[in-house]
Amino acid sequence: MFTKKGWSLDASVGYVKENNLFSSDEMVCTKTLYNYVDLGILPIKNIELPEKLKRNTKSSALEKAEKYWAKVLKNAPKQRKEHE
Helix, strand or coil: CCCCCCCCHHHHHHHHHHCCCCCCCCCCCHHHHHHHHHHCCCCCCHHHCHHHHHCCCCCHHHHHHHHHHHHHHHHCCCCCCCCC
């Protein structure tokens, strides 16, 4: 449905579940479909998924940690090992 009607992957999964088109053991969740897109298993690309492009993939905690360690390493005293 996402290729024929331009639906999101989430809308496609909801439609399938609502209409019982597949049994529960044959059905995959939305996250699995997005993982399949990332792996190239599905015939669509990330650029075709506008909702996925809107989302920030980096967590803010990671960005804060990177900034912190960059500052610590920049201000750290340079240590040299002296040979005896």
